[in-house]
Amino acid sequence: MNIPGRFADILDKQGFAHVATIGPDGAPHNTPVWYDWDGKHLLISQTPKKVKWRNIKREPRVAVSISDPDDPYRNVQLRGRVTNIRADDGRKFIDSLAKAYTGEDEYRYDPPGVDRFIVEITPEHVTTYGS
Amino acid sequence: MNIPGRFADILDKQGFAHVATIGPDGAPHNTPVWYDWDGKHLLISQTPKKVKWRNIKREPRVAVSISDPDDPYRNVQLRGRVTNIRADDGRKFIDSLAKAYTGEDEYRYDPPGVDRFIVEITPEHVTTYGS
Numbered sequence: 001m002n003i004p005g006r007f008a009d010i011l012d013k014q015g016f017a018h019v020a021t022i023g024p025d026g027a028p029h030n031t032p033v034w035y036d037w038d039g040k041h042l043l044i045s046q047t048p049k050k051v052k053w054r055n056i057k058r059e060p061r062v063a064v065s066i067s068d069p070d071d072p073y074r075n076v077q078l079r080g081r082v083t084n085i086r087a088d089d090g091r092k093f094i095d096s097l098a099k100a101y102t103g104e105d106e107y108r109y110d111p112p113g114v115d116r117f118i119v120e121i122t123p124e125h126v127t128t129y130g131s
Numbered sequence: 132m133n134i135p136g137r138f139a140d141i142l143d144k145q146g147f148a149h150v151a152t153i154g155p156d157g158a159p160h161n162t163p164v165w166y167d168w169d170g171k172h173l174l175i176s177q178t179p180k181k182v183k184w185r186n187i188k189r190e191p192r193v194a195v196s197i198s199d200p201d202d203p204y205r206n207v208q209l210r211g212r213v214t215n216i217r218a219d220d221g222r223k224f225i226d227s228l229a230k231a232y233t234g235e236d237e238y239r240y241d242p243p244g245v246d247r248f249i250v251e252i253t254p255e256h257v258t259t260y261g262s
Contacts, residue, residue: 016203018196020151020159028151028159030194031258032206063161065149069203072147075163127162 001123003037006131007076011037014101015069017044019121021055021062029055034097035066042078042121045094046085047114056082062121074130078123088116132254137262138207142168145232146200148175150252152186152193160186165228166197173209173252176225177216178245187213193252205261209254219247 003011016032023029029051036043042064046053056062060081068074088094091107094116098107110116134142147163154160160182167174173195177184187193191212199205219225222238225247229238241247 016198018149018151018161018163020149020161020194022153022157022159026153026157026190027192027210028153028194029210030149030151030161030196031208032149032196032198032203059157061158063151063159065161065163067147067163072163072200077162079158079160 001080001126003076003123003126004128007074007128010066010068010074010076011035011042013069015066017042018065019044019052019062020064021052022059023051023055024058034101036093036097036100040122041083042123043093044119044121045088045097046117046119047110048117053117056085056119064121068130071130075128077127078121078125079127080122080124082119083122084118084120086118086120088118091116093118132211132257134207134254134257135259138205138259141197141199141205141207142166142173144200146197148173149196150175150183150193151195152183153190154182154186155189165232167224167228167231171253172214173254174224175250175252176219176228177248177250178241179248187216187250195252199261202261206259208258209252209256210258211253211255213250214253215249215251217249217251219249222247224249
């Protein structure tokens with residue numbers, strides 16, 4: 001699913017993706033995360049033991065709200081599902097996010113031994129607002 | 132439920148509340164809205180015919196993610212439920228939001244005849260991050 005061209009810039013910026021998932025009791029959960037956009041998928045980093053991890057393993061449907069970090073009145077909403085979860089070999093993805101967001105070469109905030117995974121979200125519905 | 136004191140300022144600022152609701156098919160929906168905080172409840176403005184309106188009428192459980200508009204690494208997450216929906220008599224609430232967010236005395240973006248309602252969200256779980 002394509003993102004309307006005049007909103008595509010938001011996905012290339014270092015904003016925050018508020019990712020809503022569904023818990024085991026059916027109630028929503030909603031937290032902000034870093035993201036990357038590969039042209040077709042929103043990519044986020046996750047570790048096991050997180051609520052979000054457990055939720056998407058059970059229920060892949062998610063809703064993501066991303067505002068332009070330079071103008072909160074421009075927003076993209078992606079509804080879709082997690083279509084792939086793969087190991088972040090060599091921590092390349094989380095380190096690339098850290099580089100983009102903080103300028104640091106490595107993400108240094110995980111406890112030792114924590115594995116990182118790349119979660120791929122495929123949008124099925126895209127809504128925008130703003131100009 | 133109390134908000135930890137050092138994060139209470141976020142609820143008094145003019146940030147955006149990304150409000151996740153559950154759709155009729157069980158999939159989440161997530162959009163940013165203006166908010167106010169009355170000390171115990173998050174208050175947002177809604178109009179009928181909105182997806183969010185239909186969702187909360189069916190399923191009152193919501194998850195709200197609010198980042199400090201001055202520092203996106205400070206965030207409050209409220210999980211709870213819609214505990215009251217009442218008419219916004221005289222449009223006082225939506226106008227007060229417009230005043231706080233835009234400086235304008237009235238909210239001027241509704242089509243004629245649209246009724247505004249005040250949606251009260253009572254937090255049952257509060258999570259914060261940042262400092």
